[in-house]
Amino acid sequence: MKITRVMAIAKKNLRALRHDRRTVAFIVAVPLLMITLFGYTFGGEVRNLSVYVVNLDQAPQNESISQAIIADLQSRNTLSLESVMGPQGATLVSVDQARDRVRDADIWAVIVFDEGFTQDVANALASLRNGSQVLPATLEVFIDGTNPNVAQAIMTDVQTSVQKILVLPPNMLLPPIVLSTHLEYGEDARFIDFFAPGVMGLAAMMVTFMLSILSFVHERSAATLDRLLATPATEGEIVAGYALAFGVVGLAQSAVILTAAVLAFNIQIAGNALLVLLLIFLLGVGNQGLAFLLSSVAKNEFQAVQLMPLILFPSILLAGVFWPLEAVPSFLQPVSYFLPLTYAVAGCRSVMIRGWGIGDVSFELGVLLLFAAVMLLLSTYGLKKRR
Secondary structure (H helix, E strand, C coil), rough: CCHHHHHHHHHHHHHHCCCCCHHHHHHHHHHHHHEEEEEHHCCCCCEEEEEEEEEEECCCCCCCHHHHHHHHHHHHEEEEEEEEEEECCCCCCCCHHHHHHHCCCCCCEEEEEEHHHHHHHHHHHHHHHHHCCCCEEEHHHEECCCHHHHHHHHHHHHHHHHHHHHHHCCCCCCCCCCEEEEECCCCCHHHHHHHHHHHHHHHHHHHHHHHHHHHHHHHHHHHHHHHHHCCCCCHHHHHHHHHHHHHHHHHHHHHHHHHHHHHHHHCCCCCCCHHHHHHHHEEEEEEEEHHHHHHHCCCCCCHHHHHHHHHHHHHHHHHCCCHHHCCCCCCCCHHHHCCCCCCHHHHHHHHHHCCCCCCCHHHHHHHHHHHHHHHHHHHHHHHHHHE
């Protein structure tokens, strides 16, 4: 082996890259995009979780322990509190109505202080001092347990505030306040139950997008697409045929993942599995259309591969696949709500963990249907221009 020949070949390849500005931009931009997204996303904490507070405590304002706990919770960034009942019992929203908001996934939790909360805490503290036995005060928390990270963050904040206000030792055997937790959803859910819907959506998206964009670029370079355009088939028929084929591929892969997850890991599916597959199918069809549009930008398979990270990495990190959207930095959250994968994952989780039906996930279905329709229409328009 001669080093001069090796150097000559290396110089030849570097010169070729120098004239390909798109590849040079890819080499610089993609690592910057990756480290930026990873840094902000992994460094983020769960923030601004919507929580209702129903305060029935009848104690005076200046003596109310419930008000002190609420004030401490409001000083934190994790929870976004909304008091739905005044301390003197001025009812705005009942406990049952607030719990309905949790079941509708409008809020994450409801914290309830009963009428004698402050008095019960005072009695429990007095009994601890004189050695008598008195039942502790009860603080009820009704939580949407769909996301274990969110549920844990809420309970941690409540426990921390209680200990801070009462100055309790961390390992107290009989605390004056007992937290009573009720899970509205996900009572038996594990982290894998939260994780599986995101993996299904992500896998379907990656496969349909990558296969589609590479296939389109290859068929264009091999003139297969031009030969198709020379047949009596209309542009809409061609696009619909591709969409059906790659949508079925994504659907089949999701079915395999879903079956394997149920058999191997016993994940729960509280709703209709066919509705989950419908959400995945619409996501696959839309991504096929997106791949078709982007394939017109790439001149060859090498350039097509360069486009993949620009679509896949934001979706992987910002669509709620691995952690809740509330953990995404606020300036990146608009991007999250612009990603179709966000709605596919949210819809699949609601069906699989909450047991929702087609009417409950109609918004997610509508967004994915709109995404697929727009992408297919734009793809058809692009083919008409090519013809």
